[in-house]
Amino acid sequence: MIPVTKPYLPPLKDYQDYLEGIWKRQWLTNNGPLVNELELKIAEFLDVENFLYLGNGTIALQIAIKALDLKGEIITTPFSYVATTSSIVWEGCTPVFVDIDKKTLNIDPTKIEGSITENTTAILATHVYGNPCDIEAIDQIAKKHNLKVIYDGAHCFGVNYKGRSIFEYGDISTVSFHATKLFHTIEGGGVFTKNKRLHDRMNFMRNFGHDGPYKFSELGINGKNSEFHAAMGLVNLKKVDEIIAKRKLLSELYDQKLSDLNIVKPAFPKHADINYAYYPVLFENSDSALKCLDRLNKSQIFPRRYFYPSLSELPYIAKQELPVTEEISSKVLCLPLYYELSLEEVDLICRIINSIYR
Ligand SMILES: Cc1ncc(COP(=O)(O)O)c(C=O)c1O
Structure with a gap:
């Protein structure tokens, strides 16, 4: 799993x-x-x-x-x-x-x-x-x-x-x-x-x-x-630098292995040193994201719809129309990313995703 x-x-x-x-x-x-x-x-x-x-x-x-x-x-x-x-x-x-910016989220x-x-x-x-x-x-x-x-x-x-x-x-x-x-x-x-x-x-x-x-x-x-x-x-x-370095390595492998697909990542500003806290990907639409989620779940791989739904849907909040957030939250998935995750596991996840969309 x-x-x-x-x-x-x-x-x-x-x-x-x-x-x-x-x-x-x-x-x-x-x-x-x-x-x-x-x-x-x-x-x-x-x-x-x-x-x-x-x-x-x-x-x-x-x-x-x-x-x-x-x-x-x-x-x-x-x-x-x-x-x-x-x-x-x-x-x-x-x-x-x-509402959010559709590039930076x-x-x-x-x-x-x-x-x-x-x-x-x-x-x-x-x-x-x-x-x-x-x-x-x-x-x-x-x-x-x-x-x-x-x-x-x-x-x-x-x-x-x-x-x-x-x-x-x-x-x-x-x-x-x-x-x-x-x-x-x-x-x-x-x-x-x-x-x-x-x-x-x-x-x-x-x-x-x-x-x-x-x-x-x-x-x-x-x-x-x-x-x-x-x-x-x-x-x-004492371990943080090593943890961030490993996450960077895994993220770069995802980037490389998914580069042929029509999926987009949030844009990060130029003047930032980032920490690779998550690996979010935006699919073409909600159907596409859900298809990927379902296929990966069948292989015991569990990405997360993070953040879904829009917080304007909370039961104690007055409804508000937020078209960009609604669209983004419907088609975003965060792929597995943690220190212990191996390069082989990232490779496997990417092979499954590629097999769906190619
Ligand atoms: C954006 C954001 N804000 C606040 C929190 C709350 O932090 P905690 O779980 O430590 O209370 C979280 C937790 O995941 C979060 O992701």
């Missing part, structure tokens, strides 16, 4: 070494030494000023929205994982979808201004598949209309844009370290901001608002993560 993804598991011994330390210290959670070490090592690895390690990428979005005091309408993308939209609704705000900046109203307070955009949004255009619109910008960078670990970590753009960027991500801590996530005041605020917010044992400086929530999760991160961080 070849799934769309498999979590990377380090050698057990490497994880056990960290467990011994946890047993000795008997410090399991609440900003322990491994959480602290992971935060510092991630900030150093990515060369960013500030990073807060959190329970997951969803609480990261919720804390970001709360820390910026957002109210009213938030402009966002309908082509993302459900957490991008649900976090907005969870925080009592209204998501307003703007990210929010289309040329359509944002048409959706801004007097109630708009922010733009929450996802760098889909680790593909940087049109950061300059979004920044210009945000400045002109006095809006905050949050980037959902769940897919972006290791992505650089114009020589800097992608997480350094926007007022706040978030990340997910869920087990399916190329760098993971089993469950986990975090927030990045260059604004020290926001950083300090989110630091209180993730720990119930505690400012010392008996004083509370903020409304807070439990957004913390544990020593066990941080330990997995510390082990996996």
Whole structure:
């Protein structure tokens, strides 16, 4: 069986070494030494000023929205994982979808201004598949209309844009370290901001608002993560460069083996170092994508319709027409891509796909 993804598991011994330390210290959670070490090592690895390690990428979005005091309408993308939209609704705000660009699959900046109203307070955009949004255009619109910008960078670990970590753009960027991500801590996530005041605020917010044992400086929530999760991160961080290199190799093999077919990949900007987080392909139409999915499933290979359906279809959202997103989500498949996947398996997947369409 070849799934769309498999979590990377380090050698057990490497994880056990960290467990011994946890047993000795008997410090399991609440900003322990491994959480602290992971935060510092991630900030150093990515060369960013500030990073807060959190329970997951969803609480990261919720804390970001709360820390910026957002109210009213938030402009966002309908082509993302459900957490991008649900976090907005969870925080009592209204998501307003703007259709995506059909080449990059990210929010289309040329359509944002048409959706801004007097109630708009922010733009929450996802760098889909680790593909940087049109950061300059979004920044210009945000400045002109006095809006905050949050980037959902769940897919972006290791992505650089114009020589800097992608997480350094926007007022706040978030990340997910869920087990399916190329760098993971089993469950986990975090927030990045260059604004020290926001950083300090989110630091209180993730720990119930505690400012010392008996004083509370903020409304807070439990957004913390544990020593066990941080330990997995510390082990996996040593391997990230190798993991990205392997994914690059597999992606290039897919490119080469599928080059004769009429399938398209999202366009990535020139000034980006990408992380090969996914291998998305756009088929000619929905029938073609479904035929491929069915044929691969019969061979025990399981690509995923990611993202499908459009988030405007969620039952708690007012319906909106978003023709580009609807078309793209109907014909996109993410092909299997993970560290353990072999070149032979990619070759097999491509031979099956080629046999359908040739
Ligand atoms: C785009 C996007 N945003 C947010 C999340 C939520 O992250 P988590 O699963 O860590 O809560 C995900 C998770 O897959 C995601 O893909």
